[in-house]
Amino acid sequence: MTVTASIFSTFGDALDFIVQPRTGRGGGEVGGLSNNLQLIWEHLKLCIVAMALATAIALPIGLWLGHTRRGAFLAVSVSNIGRAVPAIALLFVFFAFLGAGFANVALALTLLAIPPILTNAYVGVREVDPDAVDAARGVGMTGLQILRRVEFPLAVGLIFGGIRTSAVNVVATATIAPLAGVVTLGDPIINPSIYGEEGRLGGAILVALLAVLTEVSLAAVQRAVTPRGLRMQSSGRTPRGRLIASPRRRVTTTP
């Protein structure tokens, strides 16, 4: 009974931290809506820069590999290696070799975000019905026109699924950015000596909400950008961009 009560009061203190400012153990003011919004903004800034860079790099490569139907090995290797390297190791390798700071952390997150975008773009374009591509070629479209007008629209759901996967992953990983000297929403979690235990839990709640919000809103965008005729198919999201051996859903043939 007392255990339950203490758990409730712990979470209550954390919620209090989110809305009520207080003096931190280091002296400055911490907590409260405006301070936390500032942290959320820093967090998002880092994620937006990393995602923009990663999309600019990975999307053209993935689209081109899928269009030419070459480089299956490259696309799969990038996805496998990306999965095997822990995000925190990537962050610290950048930190140790390049030093602390926004740019270096953003680069580490960019590298983290590339594999799902690249792999999904590759798979999405490659899986486009070859008949549709043949028809486009038959009416005299060039390679670039086919990519832009046929393959891209048909694959856009899957392509956006990769971006969404990366974005959620980047939002999650930006939580540990304070370990490499960039203050994000992870700061209250990582530095309880300043924010206190209630700050740590409050930060965890905010980070969790931010990640879920990112996922939900990007899922809505993904649905919106997917051509209407394709919406009934699978969401096209592979968990964190990892290639799942996904046999096509069997068409039920029971009489």
Add this chain to the structure above:
Amino acid sequence: MIAAALLAQSDNGFFRERTDSCVTDNGFCPGWFFGHIDRYTTPFLQHVFLVVVSVGIGFAIAFVLAVTAHRRRWLVGPVTNITGILYTLPSVALFFLLLPITGRGNVTAIIALTGYTLLILFRNTLAGLDSVPEDARDAGRGMGLTERQLLWRVELPLALPAIMAGLRIATTTTVGLAALAFFAGAGGLGEPLEAQKAFKTNVVFAGGLCVLLAVVLDAIILIVQRFMTPWTRAA
């Protein structure tokens, strides 16, 4: 003597030799790593423990859920949504959300890591079961198999490649996430990694050990799969 001991303690148990110029200059020194490999053995074993236990429990749960949902389709939506939310929560946040309830240590880390495996394992197991050709099912029924026999003798063997693919993805993912388990007080390779995060040799080799572990576990599952599906090798 006392100073050295204090220094060693204050450095989280990691004491850099002042005589080695490569180390003091923060170069990349493989020699240092192989000379101090014993500092990584305990974290490495903790890491293996966390991954094996979490994936094991996760597989048991996801397997039961998938087999159930395979017959009762209405379960697919809710299970996918709940495991999807679990998957979306950042692991660092989940560790600290669980901390007031389960306390510091292995339990918290294992609950969180298990949660992350569920979506991948559930989806792949279900996709594997769904991909079994109706003809194979019919043949089984024609031989007089009951639904239970059909599941164990026809559907699961045919679904094995997809199930194992899910297991491989879940395992490599968990190796990466377990590097954050030190936040929950469960050790793992993240601990030495973070303890000297500015020391190049340390970050490269501690990170390298994570990658090595992921690759080795992946290979083990692949080999097990080969032995379990002898019919795929004949083709």
